[in-house]
Amino acid sequence: MKILFYSSKDFEIPFLKEANSKNQKISFIKDALTSETALKAVGYQAISIFSGDDASSLVLEKLWDLGVKYIALRSAGHNNVHLTAAKNYGFKVANVPDYSPYAIAEHASALLLALNRKIVTASTQVKAYNFLQKHLMGFNIHGKKVGLIGTGSIGSAMASIMNGYGCTILAYDISPNYDLETKYNLKYVGLDQLCIESDIISLHIPLTEDNYYLINKERMALMKKNVVIVNTARGAHVNTVAIIEALEIKQIAGYCTDVYEKEAGTFFKDFSEIGIKDKVLKKLLSLPNVLLTPHQGYMTVEAVENIAEMTFNTLNSWNENRESRHEL
Template sequence: MKVAIFSTQSYDRESFNRVNADFGHDLLFLEPALNAATAILADGCNAVCVFVNDVADAETLKALRHLGISTLVLRCAGFNQVDLQAAKDLHISVFRVSSYSPEAVAEHAVAMIMTLNRKTHKAYNRIREGNFSLERLTGFNLHGKKVGLIGLGQIGLAFAKIMQGFGTAVFAYDPMPKDVPSYIQLQDYDTLISTADVISIHCPLNEHTKHMVNHQSFDKMKDGVMLINTSRGAILDSNDAIEALKRGKLGYLGIDVYEQEDKLFFRDLSESLIADEQILRLMSFPNVLITAHQGFFTTEALTEIAETTLQNLTDAEKGSLNQNQL
C-alpha cells in the first residue's frame, strides 16, 4: 500500500524505514502537516498517516476521499484530531495505535515531577557557571505525599505503579475504571483535586475533558500544588493556569503538551520570534517546566508505533479484522 506520512521528522523516517523492511509498504514522507490545503500532497496514495497535530476534519477528509484515499492511520493513541463521523460517512477507515509503551509517557511524567521538585535543571545550569550554592534549590520528599491521577488508562496505570514505588499514596479519578490495582484508591474529581499534593493528567481529550482543569478546579486545589500534563494540551485551560501561577495557587506546573502546540512543537524556532504570548508567559515562570511533546519519545515507543501503524495498513489492505480500527 502506498501511504503518505504527514508531519514527518527525521526519527519517523528512521523508525518507519527500518520496520517497513518486514512489511513492504510504499512510504512517502511529507514534512508538512495534513490539512485541507495540503491533502493534495497525498495524490496517488492509497492511505495517509497522521500525527497529533495534523488536521483530519470533514473538509480535509473530503479532499482525501476525492483523491481516492480510503484509509487513514494515526501513529498515536489519541484521535481527537479526526472527525470520525465524517470519516464514516465518507467510507474512510480510521486506525490508531491504541497502545505504545505506556511506560515511556509515564516515566516522562515522573521525570517532570522530579525535575520541578528537586530543581535539577537549575542546578545543572548553576554548576556549569561555577555556582555551587544550594540557595533556592530546596525540594520536598515525594515519599508520603498524596498523588492524584486524572485518568486510569494504560499510561495512568503505569504512572501509578511508579508512584507506588516512591512510597506515595495514590488516588485516581476515572469515570469508567477497569481492573484497578489495590494500591490505587478511587475518588471523585472534586475530592481528588482538593486533597492531592501532586496531580497528573492521563485522560484523553474529548468534549467532556476539554478545559476540565480550569479556574474552578484551581480554586479547589491546595495552595502550592504540583500539576503535570503529559496527555493533551486542551485538557488544561492555559489562561487559568497562568492566573493560578500568578497567585501562588499552582506551586509547580509541568506540561509536555500545549493547546496551541501545532504552531510550535516539533520545530526549531530558536532563530524566530515567537508570537504566542501565552507560551511566552508560561515560559517566564521559574516554577514551570515545558517539554515539547517529548513523553512518547523513546526508541521502544517509536518502534512500537511504526510496527502497529504498518500492521494497521496491512490489515486495512487485506480487509482483516483489527482491534485498532475506530
C-alpha cells in the same frame, strides 16, 4: 498500496522503513496535514498522520475526493480526527493504543522530579560555576498524596511508579479499574475530592468534549496551594490562561507539562532564531515554576519501534482487505 506519511520526523523514518516488512510503497514528507497539504496525497490510497495533523471534516472531504481511503495515526490520541465525518465518507481510521504506557508515565514522573528538585536550574547554575543552593529547595515525593486523573494503561503505569515512591494514590476515572486499589495502594474518589486532597495531580486521559478544560479556574480554586500539576495527556485538558494566573498569584505551586493546547504550528518546529508569536505560550515559558517539554513523552526507542510496527500492522491489514484490530 501507496502510503504518504505526513509530519515525518528524521528520527522515526528509519523505524518506519524497518517496519515495512511487506514492502509497501511509502513516501515521507515533513509537512503536517492541513487543508493545503492535503493535495500532496494525490495518487495515494492511504496516509499516516501524527497528533498535530488536521483531519477535520473539510480536510477529510479533500482527501476523499483525491482517492484516499485509509488513515493510520501514529499516536494513541485521535482528537484531531473528525471521526463522525470520517465514518460518513467511508474512511477506515486506526490509531496505535498502548504502544508504550511506561514511556509516557516515566516522562511524567521525570517532569515532576525535575521541576520539584530544580534540576534545570541547578544544571544551569553549575555550568556557570555557581554552586550555591539558595534556590534549590524541593520536597519529598515519598508520603505525598498523588491524584491520578485517568487509570488506563498510562495512568496504571504512573500508579506503579508513584506507589514505588511510597505515595498514597487517589484516582478518578469514569471506568474504574478496582484491581489497582489493592495492587498500588490506590483509592478511587470523586474528581473534586481528588483536587482538594492531592499534593500532586497527574493527567492521563484522552481528550473529549466532556473533559476539555477539565483543569480550570474553578477546579484550581479547590486545590492546595502547594499542589503540582503534571500533564502528559493533551494540552486542552488545562486552561492555560487560568493556570498562568493561578501560578502567578501562588494559588498552585507548579505546572509541568509535555503538551500545550495550541501546539499546531509551533510544536515539532525550530523557532530558536526567529522566536514565537504566541503570547500565552511565551508567558507560560517565562514562569519559574513551569517546566514544559515539546511533546516528547513517547520518544523512547521501544515506543517508536512499537508505533512503527503497529502502524504497519494496520496498513498491511487494510492492504489485504482485512480489518485492523486498532480501527476506531
